[in-house]
Amino acid sequence: MKKLSIFLFALILSSLCFIAFTSIKLGGITGRVSPASAVVSVSLISTGTDTLKAQVNDGAFTFSNLKQGVxxxxxxxxxxxxxxxxxxxxxxxxxTTDLGEIKLQQ
Structure with missing residues (x-):
């Protein structure tokens, strides 16, 4: 009986953990830079020191799989x-947060 109780407790605990982690939904950021030929790189800095770089195609960039935040x-x-x-x-x-067109200044 004790083994059954421990098994059921572990099953319930693992189910709750699974449900908690599946509810995390990710967002993104997109935008376009003009003039497109002037863009060297686009980076994203989170609240800590984490930095991501995006591929830039004709001035357009996308960051995906981002956690909620600023x-x-x-x-x-x-x-x-x-x-x-x-x-x-x-x-x-x-x-996905769309930054629209970002015009670079000279």
């Missing part, structure tokens, strides 16, 4: 354009 997007530009930083970009569960 991020900073850093666009490194080539000469004669200036780097651009976008602070406080919010990502919510299961949604």
């Amino acid at each position: 991020y900073t997007v850093w666009i490194k530009a080539g000469t004669p354009y200036k780097d651009t930083v976008i602070d406080n970009v919010a990502v919510k569960d299961s949604s």
Whole structure:
């Protein structure tokens, strides 16, 4: 009887853990930079020191599989354009934040 109780407790505990982790839904960030030829790289900085880089195709970039939170997007530009930083970009569960068109300044 004691083994059965321990087994049932372990089964219930593992089921609760499984349900808790499946409810985490991830979001993303997208945007377009113009002029596209001036973009060197696009990086995403989380609240800590984690940094991600995105592939840039014709000025368009996408970050996916992001946890809910607030991020900073850093666009490194080539000469004669200036780097651009976008602070406080919010990502919510299961949604993608579209930054629209980001125009680089000279």
